[in-house]
Amino acid sequence: MDNATPPIxxxxxxxxxxxxxxxxxxxxxxxxxxxxxxxxARAGGFGGGFxxxxxxxxxQDFDRDAEMARPEYDLPLPAPVEQDRALRAVLxxxxxxxxxxxxxxxxxxxxxxxxxxxxxxxxxxxxxxxEGAEAIDPDFDALEVLYRxxxxxxxxxxxxxxIFAEGVxxxxxxxxxxxxxxxxxxxxxxxxxxxxxxxxxLSHLNEAGFRDVARLSNAPLVATHSNAHAICPHARNLTDxxxxxxxxxxxxxxxxxxxxxxxxxxxxxxxxxxxxxIRHLDHLIDKLGEDGVGFGSDFDGATIPRxxxxxxxxxxxxxxxxxxxxxxxxxxxxxxxxxxxVLERTWGx
Numbered sequence: 001m002d003n004a005t006p007p008i009x010x011x012x013x014x015x016x017x018x019x020x021x022x023x024x025x026x027x028x029x030x031x032x033x034x035x036x037x038x039x040x041a042r043a044g045g046f047g048g049g050f051x052x053x054x055x056x057x058x059x060q061d062f063d064r065d066a067e068m069a070r071p072e073y074d075l076p077l078p079a080p081v082e083q084d085r086a087l088r089a090v091l092x093x094x095x096x097x098x099x100x101x102x103x104x105x106x107x108x109x110x111x112x113x114x115x116x117x118x119x120x121x122x123x124x125x126x127x128x129x130x131e132g133a134e135a136i137d138p139d140f141d142a143l144e145v146l147y148r149x150x151x152x153x154x155x156x157x158x159x160x161x162x163i164f165a166e167g168v169x170x171x172x173x174x175x176x177x178x179x180x181x182x183x184x185x186x187x188x189x190x191x192x193x194x195x196x197x198x199x200x201x202l203s204h205l206n207e208a209g210f211r212d213v214a215r216l217s218n219a220p221l222v223a224t225h226s227n228a229h230a231i232c233p234h235a236r237n238l239t240d241x242x243x244x245x246x247x248x249x250x251x252x253x254x255x256x257x258x259x260x261x262x263x264x265x266x267x268x269x270x271x272x273x274x275x276x277x278i279r280h281l282d283h284l285i286d287k288l289g290e291d292g293v294g295f296g297s298d299f300d301g302a303t304i305p306r307x308x309x310x311x312x313x314x315x316x317x318x319x320x321x322x323x324x325x326x327x328x329x330x331x332x333x334x335x336x337x338x339x340x341x342v343l344e345r346t347w348g349x
Contacts, residue, residue, distance in 0.1 A: 003315035006328075007047030007119055009336035011224035011254030011294055012203070014131070014301030016093040017054045028105055035299040035310040038105050041124055044314035047336060048106070048115060048125030050153055050224055053093040054301070055086045055134050057160065065303060068170060068260050068268035075170040078160045086134035087142055094149065097128060108150045112344035119336070127343075129201070129224075132158030133165075138185050140192050147196055152347065154193060155201035155224070156186060156209065159236075164189050165209040172266030174235035176242070181208035182216075190216045199346045202226070203256075203296070207242065214245050219346045221251035225296030227261045228283040234266045243287040252342045253288060254296025255280050257304040272305040274320040281321075281334065290330055294339045 015036045019028065031039045036046065057078030067073050101108050106124035109115045118125035128150045130136075136143050136154070143151075159167035164186035166179040182190070190213055193200050202210055202223040214221055223246070229237035238246075238253060246253060255277060260268040262276045284293045298304070299311060307316060321331060 003318050004043070004045030006332045006335040007045050008049075008295055008314055009047050009115065009119070009125065009339045010049030010299070011296030011339065012050050012052055012129075012131075012256070012301075013297060013299040014052055014054055015299060016051050016096050017056070018300040019096045020089075020093045021056075028100055029103070035304070037311075038124075040310050040312040043312035044310075045318075046124065046311045046314060047119040048109070048127075049297075050127045050129040051097055052129045052131040052301075053090045053097075053135075054131040054158060055081050055089040057081065064170065065268050068172075068266075071265065071267065073170070073172055074174070077167070077169050080161050081134045083134060083137050083142075086132075090130065090135040090146070094128065094146075097126060101126070110150055110152055111347055111349040112340050113349060115340060115343070127152055129153040129155070131155050131201075132160070132204070133162050133189065136164075136189065138163065140189070143189075143192065143196075143198075147198065151198065153199040153201055153224070154189075155204055156182070156189065156213075157204050159204045162186075166206050167204045168206050168235040170260075171235040172260070173233040175207070175233075176210075176229065176235050176237070176239065177207040178235060179206045179208060182212040187212065187216055194218050197347050199343070204236070207239070210242055210245075214249070219249075220342050221246045221249040222342060222346075223253045223296075225254050225256040225258075225298050227256050227280045228287075231280055231283055232261055232264055232266055234261050236261050240287055243284065247288045247292055250292075250342070250345065252292050252294055252338055253284055254294045254339075255284065256302070257297045257299075257308060258302035259305060260303075262305070268303055270303050270306045272307075274305060274307055274317055275324075276305070277317065278320055278324050290333055291338055291341065293334055294336070295334070
């Protein structure tokens, strides 16, 4: 049996941020020092996913990974980012995405049909995504332009606050029920995204904001890269109460490979067996059903299990899934079928 199939369509990577920082798009074809590039994707059966544009924060005077290796932690959130600086950063990272498209290394997709076609050809299918809405102005002019350029998914926050919402801090142990709900501008953004059929990503959003999106949105609820709070009680993970709301909407959660959100002790230490990913998959399948779970790796944005290392070793993850007893129908759903179903419902094509 081929351990590079079925291909994995992935809910989240930070490869564009990595490439923009290193000016490494020219190396994507031959290989980078990062977790995702063309050779690694081909070796691991990575069929595509959400390529996030993330706006770097100002430098903070502590090592986040080192602090998160402690038994307990509560890291201060970075300051909000001004819209003009955020938009410049998003344009630089989006330019990397479109350079990769122009070079034929991937194809930017705006429909589920596009994704199927591109993956069937053996290419990487990429969705243009914003991880945090700092680049969006209150009048949504930037959103209109980015939508015409192919943007199809937005997270309202990356943990730090925006004019639209509040996120959760990197805090363990902690509930995600921290802070207030969406601002009036945030509620307008949800409605605007619904009109454009842009997917709204709930990862990093606090629970009050989550409830507001659930009340306002007419689309399936999606958390692109989050895990089960019942297993790892981190502020970034989703409670069973939140999972029930996502299930009722016919939505999806992508399992995040970041070790601090996998480990029961919440520590940023990479000696995590692949069975911990399976443990989160099992819990999410129990709460969401077989049609509501996928992957959201966080490649190039997180410390991931040592045995996984990078996209080339997705073959090892499939081996672990099959050894656990997942049949081929469920493998196909988890690897890409569920994502395609939800995107088809959200985008309408």
